[in-house]
Amino acid sequence: MSAVIVRGLVKVFDGLRAVDDLDLTIEKGEVYGLLGPNGAGKTTVIRILVGLIKQTSGDARVLDRPAGEKELANRTGYMPQELALYDMLTVDENLDLFADLYEMERSRIGPRKLEVLRFVALEDRRDSIVYQLSGGMRHRASLAVALLHEPELLFLDEPTVGVDPELRAGFWENFGRLKASGTTVIITTHYMDEARHCDRVGLMHRGRLVAEGPPDEVVARAGARDLEEAFLKLATTGAGKLPAARASGGVRP
Amino acid sequence: MKARRVLAVTKRVFRGFKHDRRAVGLLLFAPILAMTVFGIAFAGNITNISVIIVNDDVGVSPAPNATPVKLSEQFIGSIDKHVLSIERSDNMTSAVAKVRDGRSWAVIRFPANFSAAVMGRVPTTITIKADKSNQQVYVAILKALRDGSDKMMQKSGYKMPINIDDKDAVYGKNAEFSDFLIPGVITFAIFLLTTLLTMLTFTTERVNRTLDRLLATPATEVEIVLGYALAFGIIGTFQAIILVSYGVAAFHILIEGSLLLAFLITALLATTSQALGILLSSASRTEAQAVQMIPLIVLPAFLLSGIFWPLEAMPSWLRPFSYALPPTYAAQGLRSIMIRGWGIDRVWPQLLAIVVFLAFFLALASLSLRRRR
Numbered sequence: 023m024s025a026v027i028v029r030g031l032v033k034v035f036d037g038l039r040a041v042d043d044l045d046l047t048i049e050k051g052e053v054y055g056l057l058g059p060n061g062a063g064k065t066t067v068i069r070i071l072v073g074l075i076k077q078t079s080g081d082a083r084v085l086d087r088p089a090g091e092k093e094l095a096n097r098t099g100y101m102p103q104e105l106a107l108y109d110m111l112t113v114d115e116n117l118d119l120f121a122d123l124y125e126m127e128r129s130r131i132g133p134r135k136l137e138v139l140r141f142v143a144l145e146d147r148r149d150s151i152v153y154q155l156s157g158g159m160r161h162r163a164s165l166a167v168a169l170l171h172e173p174e175l176l177f178l179d180e181p182t183v184g185v186d187p188e189l190r191a192g193f194w195e196n197f198g199r200l201k202a203s204g205t206t207v208i209i210t211t212h213y214m215d216e217a218r219h220c221d222r223v224g225l226m227h228r229g230r231l232v233a234e235g236p237p238d239e240v241v242a243r244a245g246a247r248d249l250e251e252a253f254l255k256l257a258t259t260g261a262g263k264l265p266a267a268r269a270s271g272g273v274r275p
Numbered sequence: 276m277k278a279r280r281v282l283a284v285t286k287r288v289f290r291g292f293k294h295d296r297r298a299v300g301l302l303l304f305a306p307i308l309a310m311t312v313f314g315i316a317f318a319g320n321i322t323n324i325s326v327i328i329v330n331d332d333v334g335v336s337p338a339p340n341a342t343p344v345k346l347s348e349q350f351i352g353s354i355d356k357h358v359l360s361i362e363r364s365d366n367m368t369s370a371v372a373k374v375r376d377g378r379s380w381a382v383i384r385f386p387a388n389f390s391a392a393v394m395g396r397v398p399t400t401i402t403i404k405a406d407k408s409n410q411q412v413y414v415a416i417l418k419a420l421r422d423g424s425d426k427m428m429q430k431s432g433y434k435m436p437i438n439i440d441d442k443d444a445v446y447g448k449n450a451e452f453s454d455f456l457i458p459g460v461i462t463f464a465i466f467l468l469t470t471l472l473t474m475l476t477f478t479t480e481r482v483n484r485t486l487d488r489l490l491a492t493p494a495t496e497v498e499i500v501l502g503y504a505l506a507f508g509i510i511g512t513f514q515a516i517i518l519v520s521y522g523v524a525a526f527h528i529l530i531e532g533s534l535l536l537a538f539l540i541t542a543l544l545a546t547t548s549q550a551l552g553i554l555l556s557s558a559s560r561t562e563a564q565a566v567q568m569i570p571l572i573v574l575p576a577f578l579l580s581g582i583f584w585p586l587e588a589m590p591s592w593l594r595p596f597s598y599a600l601p602p603t604y605a606a607q608g609l610r611s612i613m614i615r616g617w618g619i620d621r622v623w624p625q626l627l628a629i630v631v632f633l634a635f636f637l638a639l640a641s642l643s644l645r646r647r648r
Binding site: 105120 | 277279280282283284286287290291292294295482483484485487488489490491492493494495
């Protein structure tokens, strides 16, 4: 069963086609990487799927419902690129706010806060005010907030931008553990080297998907040494979708 | 709509203040500072105006060889010396030269026949050669002279042909200028601070994308706006309590009516202002742009709301703009309650106007958070 189904999605901002006739299918339980340079349209796709903006045309379904439906909010988690934490609150107070907004059962809040804080290894900083935290800690706190209400589908927009290599490795370890617990994880990134951790990747260029599949396959099909080179080849030929891209759906773990 | 989510947003605002002492300082001390500055600068009477009196009055002798009685001296003695600092001169030319040099505000000259004329009930003229470059000073000189004249007449037993008795006032019997001013200061401080603070807070919510994160939860736009409204309504009431207490303690302002009603008006004004702040934040992409909007809020409120000048002082074509601003009604309502002692049976039109603004701005603020098409 698919977690996300997107067909003919178009988003036009001031005459610019940020997303241009995009088709995308993401299966439940996979870690899917939406790859591409800045401005490729990745964030716009995520924002449409989360329901923050409306598409100009086309169809976007999330967990079998139209994207943006409020009923979906309880089942999805979202970590924006900007981290989106309240700087003047402690980590714990940030978590409290979202626990209430998600109407978590009160007896569940305390233990669950501890779980997510342990998950991101931040339990000893829970009473620190966010603006006092280092950049890496803020990234971890932001992930903790997105995980708090135990969503089955996670949208992580550039979760590793500006994060040091060690922490990035830790993050990908976390995403693997989430997948193991049955969570579907959709990640955007412009670090091509990270994408090898994904089950499948979709390469975006100028609002379109130019290639899709397991990282190794995409690299092989493009006749490249790595994803970076594959992307450069595909982007410069401007070939649009590879014929095999859509058919490679069966990579589920 | 879920109360728990509304309250969560309210709690978030207060928790933010808990760690942000500067914002708390702004909320609590800025209104007090504003009231102190306005109270002292505007509400205080003008004192120590230096004037020169040239008294040519020869007086009237009750009997031959007796010392002449000079009513002009009784007049001068009756002038409030706190207001006018009086210097004497015999020479009109040198006295006027002092005014010309800016060392004095006016020369006041009593004519030679002053006493004779008053006693004989014949018209007489006190001449004032004044520097009218500052109208407030000039008006204060005239008022001091009028008060002095009244007092002198009363003491000497000479009756004026026309008397105006305004001591039995309908409202504001003991009102001073500060009593008119301070309800305006309260309105201005609460409107301005709340609008600015919500506008900046909400611009930050947009820039930091915390607003996106809120909207990605089950919370609706209305719940978020109401959560903020509740927080700023409470803060506004709190500010009003501080300001009124301070006004009573420091400026002895009149409070003829119900304090609760006054607090209700300020709470509604604060809530309306925060909704306006949210609305205005949607026009800014960065905090810097939001700061540029501050004059757009300050100037109309300051100039058009009848906060510091009566609406009657405005050209009639500007009045419709005044009536399009919530602080106009808040200031009118507060003045009616505090000085006239009116109850809800008579200030309901102002109250209703603010409630209408509140509903309108809350709806618009919620719509402004809707996802963009």
